[in-house]
Amino acid sequence: MAYNFKQIGKKWQKKWEEKKVFEAKEKGKKFYVLEMYPYPSGTGLHMGHAFNYTIGDVYARFKRMQGFNVLHPMGYDSFGLPAENAAIKAKSHPRVFTDEAIKSYIKQQKELGFSYDWSRILQSHDENYYKWNQWIFLKMFEKGLAYKKKAVVNYCRKCDTVLANEQVHNGKCWRHTDTEIEVKHLEQWFLKITDYAEELLKDVDSLDWPEKIKTMQRNWIGKSEGAEAVFEINKKKFFVFTTRIDTLFGVTFLAISPQYIDLEHLITKEKKKEVEKFLKKIKSTKQEDIDKMEKSGVFTGSYAIHPLTKERIPVWIANFVLAEYGSGIVMGVPSHDKRDFEFARKYKLPIKIVIRPENEKIQSLVMDEAYTGSGKLINSLEFNGLFSEEAKEHITKVLREKKLGGKKIHYKLRDWLISRQRYWGTPIPMLYDEKGNIVPVPESELPVKLPNDVKFGKGNPLETSKIFLTVKKNGKIYRRETDTMDTFFDSSWYFLRFIDSKNQGKMFDMKKADYWMPVDFYTGGAEHACMHLIYARFFTKVLRDLNLVGKKLNEPFKRLFNQGMVHAEDGFVMSKSKGNVIDPMEMAEKYGADTLRLFLVSIASPDSDFSWNQEGIEGMHRFVRKLFEYFSKVKTGKSNPRTENKIHGTIKNVTEEIENLKYNLAIIKIRNLFEYLHEREISRKDLETCIKMLAPFTPHVAEEFWEKLGNKNFVSFAEWPKYDEKKISKEFEKEEKDVEDLIGDVLNVLRIVREREKKPKKLFVYTLPKEKEIYANNIDEIERRTNLQTKVFAVNEKGKHDPDGKSKKAKPGKPAIYLE
RNA sequence: GCGGGAAUGCCGGAGUGGUCAAACGGGAUGCGCUCAAGACGCAUUAGCUCAGUGCUUGCAGAGGUUCGAAUCCUCUUUCCCGCACCA
Numbered sequence: 001m002a003y004n005f006k007q008i009g010k011k012w013q014k015k016w017e018e019k020k021v022f023e024a025k026e027k028g029k030k031f032y033v034l035e036m037y038p039y040p041s042g043t044g045l046h047m048g049h050a051f052n053y054t055i056g057d058v059y060a061r062f063k064r065m066q067g068f069n070v071l072h073p074m075g076y077d078s079f080g081l082p083a084e085n086a087a088i089k090a091k092s093h094p095r096v097f098t099d100e101a102i103k104s105y106i107k108q109q110k111e112l113g114f115s116y117d118w119s120r121i122l123q124s125h126d127e128n129y130y131k132w133n134q135w136i137f138l139k140m141f142e143k144g145l146a147y148k149k150k151a152v153v154n155y156c157r158k159c160d161t162v163l164a165n166e167q168v169h170n171g172k173c174w175r176h177t178d179t180e181i182e183v184k185h186l187e188q189w190f191l192k193i194t195d196y197a198e199e200l201l202k203d204v205d206s207l208d209w210p211e212k213i214k215t216m217q218r219n220w221i222g223k224s225e226g227a228e229a230v231f232e233i234n235k236k237k238f239f240v241f242t243t244r245i246d247t248l249f250g251v252t253f254l255a256i257s258p259q260y261i262d263l264e265h266l267i268t269k270e271k272k273k274e275v276e277k278f279l280k281k282i283k284s285t286k287q288e289d290i291d292k293m294e295k296s297g298v299f300t301g302s303y304a305i306h307p308l309t310k311e312r313i314p315v316w317i318a319n320f321v322l323a324e325y326g327s328g329i330v331m332g333v334p335s336h337d338k339r340d341f342e343f344a345r346k347y348k349l350p351i352k353i354v355i356r357p358e359n360e361k362i363q364s365l366v367m368d369e370a371y372t373g374s375g376k377l378i379n380s381l382e383f384n385g386l387f388s389e390e391a392k393e394h395i396t397k398v399l400r401e402k403k404l405g406g407k408k409i410h411y412k413l414r415d416w417l418i419s420r421q422r423y424w425g426t427p428i429p430m431l432y433d434e435k436g437n438i439v440p441v442p443e444s445e446l447p448v449k450l451p452n453d454v455k456f457g458k459g460n461p462l463e464t465s466k467i468f469l470t471v472k473k474n475g476k477i478y479r480r481e482t483d484t485m486d487t488f489f490d491s492s493w494y495f496l497r498f499i500d501s502k503n504q505g506k507m508f509d510m511k512k513a514d515y516w517m518p519v520d521f522y523t524g525g526a527e528h529a530c531m532h533l534i535y536a537r538f539f540t541k542v543l544r545d546l547n548l549v550g551k552k553l554n555e556p557f558k559r560l561f562n563q564g565m566v567h568a569e570d571g572f573v574m575s576k577s578k579g580n581v582i583d584p585m586e587m588a589e590k591y592g593a594d595t596l597r598l599f600l601v602s603i604a605s606p607d608s609d610f611s612w613n614q615e616g617i618e619g620m621h622r623f624v625r626k627l628f629e630y631f632s633k634v635k636t637g638k639s640n641p642r643t644e645n646k647i648h649g650t651i652k653n654v655t656e657e658i659e660n661l662k663y664n665l666a667i668i669k670i671r672n673l674f675e676y677l678h679e680r681e682i683s684r685k686d687l688e689t690c691i692k693m694l695a696p697f698t699p700h701v702a703e704e705f706w707e708k709l710g711n712k713n714f715v716s717f718a719e720w721p722k723y724d725e726k727k728i729s730k731e732f733e734k735e736e737k738d739v740e741d742l743i744g745d746v747l748n749v750l751r752i753v754r755e756r757e758k759k760p761k762k763l764f765v766y767t768l769p770k771e772k773e774i775y776a777n778n779i780d781e782i783e784r785r786t787n788l789q790t791k792v793f794a795v796n797e798k799g800k801h802d803p804d805g806k807s808k809k810a811k812p813g814k815p816a817i818y819l820e
Numbered sequence: 821g822c823g824g825g826a827a828u829g830c831c832g833g834a835g836u837g838g839u840c841a842a843a844c845g846g847g848a849u850g851c852g853c854u855c856a857a858g859a860c861g862c863a864u865u866a867g868c869u870c871a872g873u874g875c876u877u878g879c880a881g882a883g884g885u886u887c888g889a890a891u892c893c894u895c896u897u898u899c900c901c902g903c904a905c906c907a
Contacts, residue, residue, distance in 0.1 A: 170903095211824080212824060212825075215823070215902085216824090216903080219823075220903085222903095222906065224906075226907085240907085241906095242907055243906090243907065295905080318905095319905090320907095322906065325907075326906075329907095330906095330907045331907075332907095337907070338905085339905055339907080342905095410906085410907095412906060526902090529902080530902090530903095602845080603832070604832075604834095605833085608833090609900085610832075610833085613831085613832065613845090613846070615831095615846050616832070616845065618846090619845060619846055620845085623845090626860095662834095664833080664834080664845095665834070665843090668834080668843070668844045668845085669844095671844070672843090672844080741873075744873080745872050747862095747863070747864095748870085748873080749871045749872050750863090750871095751863085752870060752872075784861085785862070785863085786863095787851090787852070787862060787863090804871090809871095811873090814873065816872095818871085819871075
């Protein structure tokens, strides 16, 4: 029988779909498997998708067979810039592109045999979905978690919109790595994720996630404990954050960010020209160059009053101070901070030493670098003699008493800017009355739908829509908010919508969420470490506090798995411009989905990067074909203990390897098993076990032979085999090794003999009497491997064929051999 | 600069103290099957030695710990990833 993978693939995909076998109900012990839902791009599924979904699907199928009630849904992150841009280019509508793309994604995913519950499908651009974005936004607004403010924001010219901090990488746009981010001061919508900074940080510890991602999140949240001190400038109070309040008496200048919002007020008339010149220069420098640039600054002309000494401290603008961190103002302590030191040197600002390292004396005149360690305080009035740590406490206390500062915990995490000046996203459900006051859209008027009468081109398309822009209600005229939401808003709770995706009256049913949440196993790329994964955690906590999910649900994703990157055969990232892209569907067409799936997860450990290998997939195809032939021909009978040992050992290993996401090793164990099984008698039960173990990886072939064996149900729901420890015996392993050694010896001799131009046909093995059975039991194997007709004798047997008297050489565990 | 990870045979890639000249796959080579094979089966794939089970070298480099190291420690080199003037 020829292996017709196309026919088998279609047959089973159709059956799964018709019988709705993967549709999940709330019943039994649940297990929620999820792969990060894709952005449906016009180019279809790429190899990374296929890899990711295979990893999830194998796990989902495995858990299902273990008796769990598995939820394994799929949806589409369908709002976003690429569709809008494609639409502009083609003078069409983003919806057209998106719907088209989703259609082809669904088709392709079905062809790869993924066991999704298609009844729960969702798409973010569906008004039934984004309605709930708007709804939850209103709830957040009520709670003060959504707010509008003027801020220093990042703007990408190519996206033509502002971006969240998380979407700026190295001063560039995350989607346009060649585009500099521009800094603007605009009024924008934010979500108050900083309210949850501490909890987000704390709960990282409890997650079963890759350490790498956890570290990245901790760093991103960036907690630092320090103190705040008030400096007065022109009778106004300015807060300055520092982790080194013990160096407070070493302050010889204040440095303020060039992007500081109220900068103007600090600049004196005399300095205005000079400052403007400096700011102009900064503005014209690329972010990238600023990073490399030497420190520079300009004096504002203003002076600050030191909170404790009441000295006059010059206020400088300095290019190394970040507007978005701390208060945008730092205290300059050249003696004990590297950057301040550099800056002070350049502008000849005084350097005052206030910390003396133990066992060492430093003098200002010879100081050629900042001392950043801790030590004993000097030149610090009543704090002299204290060590850094205690000085921090004392100084903070004094500041607090004088109401000039105090303890302060600072986070690097900023509030999440969600406004986007683009069309293809969820409209922010807000109105402005004639006076410009913010008026939320009432719940009953949701969803605020995206209008169709828009012109794509320059600026925000929503501003070109007449029906959208103006709202008349009760004789009043309102202007609608034209900003849409960041698409990460959509993906921050989609895993909850899957639980109840058709619910018209609610975001989702709380009881159902209680049943299914958290996601037990979540896979996706590591690139979302500080975006999606933080936002989704934040949302979950907000929903919990709004009583929309149970109080116990603190975290959405229990276990996270990051798959490796699939590279092209040349080792580079697959890209159209390089022309090295391998299309998964082409491979499935050529070799079948089973082969592709099996290959993807067997080439390397799923968490490590790997390069595509064309010969590798062909090798895998040969294996699948062999499997097919084996199952086509095999007749069931009885398994001997040796076979049982092998089967049960394999069950044990494979189960463990799958659980640990070492699919590659599981597949090797399976391959070894089939290698062994070749032409050996096997019981029906054991044969079924073999099929079951294959089912998560190669579901189509498995279903086919499961059916051929006469089973009426699906192997997809068959019970995962359990191993019987009693059937696994070390003795068989030893026996196998002994036989293996013998074969090795024979082959060795055979090689030598062949060099002497002899061609032996027969093999005689002489064993110790009690060992005879070991070898006699394995004559088939010995013959197959050596291609010699084999006879086994015990050394004490009479009438044995032994012309050279080799049998004398037999030792325990090492039989003697003779070839002729 | 800081943080994290990695370096294994022709290639991909297992392997975290002895069972390791190192799983498994791919490639190459040889043999068998055959009219012939790109199909299948078997073998070889560090070097030497050999009617046998032995020796030497060996897991980026250099040291060290140990009876014993691919595996543990130290330093060096290279590569990848994340953060990056974070006050």
